[in-house]
Amino acid sequence: MFGEVEHELELHVPASEAWDLFGGLAIGKLVEKEMPEKFQKVELIEGDGGVGTILKLTFTPGVPGPTSLNEKFIKIDAEKRIKEVEVVEGGYLDLGFTLYRIRLEVIEKGEESSIMKTTIEYEVKEEEEVDASLLSIKPLANIIEVGKNYLIRTRATKEAK
Template sequence: MMFGQLSHELEVNVLASEAWEIYGTLGISKLLVEDGSAFEKIEVLEGDGGNGTILKKKFMPGSHGFTVHKEKFTKLDNEKRMKELEVIGEGYLDLGFTLFRVRFEIIEKDNDSCIIKSTIEYDVKEVAVANTSYANTDLVAKIAKVTKNYLIKNKATENAA
């Protein structure tokens, strides 16, 4: 087995609570499908966005080495503004990963800005070490950027009103 960990951080000039309103709910799924840059479809198979929620995500063609995976929310802490999910079917698991976990944290920086921190942890079978290149921060960086753009746009709209 080979273990790896990667992380990505993006600063956003909005309140941490505003960013968490998106990340801490299923609202982020809707936002990502509407954006169309990463996911073609996200289907809730079980749950309401809390612990135990299972999603089936269909990626945009050619964006990954696979088209679909299932993931489960394993931790959701509104107080710490942290959500953790694990791939439980298809996708990374078909590529030889035995664990693929993503943790999103919204970290308050000051009164009007926060950091979206995304951490990926994975285990991959020795025979599939060549597939570790699929474990990268491209997708979590894209998710953070889409969220940032949405939050900044909404903030500008509110300020103009």
Template sequence: MFGSVEHELEMGVPAKETWDLFSTVRLGRFLEKEMPNLFQKVELVEGDGGLGSIFLKTIVPGKLGTGIVSCKEKVTKMDNENRIKENELIEGAYLELGFTIFKIRFEVKEKGEESSIIKTTLEYELKQEASANASLVSMAIQEAANVAQLAKLHLNQK
């Protein structure tokens, strides 16, 4: 089963500010600080945070099911000009629950000079025998929406 889901949120800050958070290692530190109920730790384990970099996310036990405690994501696309970043899950988490592909894409679009929109897209492929886990995609896009909302609050505090 293939699919994708999206979420958009107006950020209230210029696109450059939104991109500066979502396109760099700052996002990992932000996730640790602002979402401790989901992420215990986010570490850069390979690269500089750009294309080809690998992040190890330690997940709060019980959040994604029994025994799921970490995942690795690889930055597979980094387009600074168009402000698009794509990460693909390469180990753990949803891959242990029957997903064969799980990608998250952040796209920052300008909305005038003083605002921007963050569009988050999840793309996935799920084995037929694991179709009962399809509901996890709804949970994942809700968590992505939570990240966007917390980022908006953070960026607007300056």
């Protein structure tokens, strides 16, 4: 069974600023710092933030779902502002998924605003039963919201100086 879920959120910052946060490693560092209730640790296993980079995400004990997973950056298109990451070890793969891919796309809305479109693509073996809550876009939407708030705070701080 193949499926996908999507979410869009207006960020109220220029697309270039949003891409600077979401297009590389910065978002991983931010969620580790600002979401300790969800993320115990985000570790760089391999790479420098480009295609082929592998991160290990360790979730805080008690968070529903996997305890950890490794994700690999499989596509980064700075011109189109698209980043795709795929779970390559542990996590959702241990829970019956054969594919769990996240696509982040920063869409320019104007000089001072952009939209973050997030998509989760997944595949599950027909014979597997998977907890439907794992197919929710809500945890990813929460990460995007944390990023949005950070971008707005950072921008306000710069403008105040």
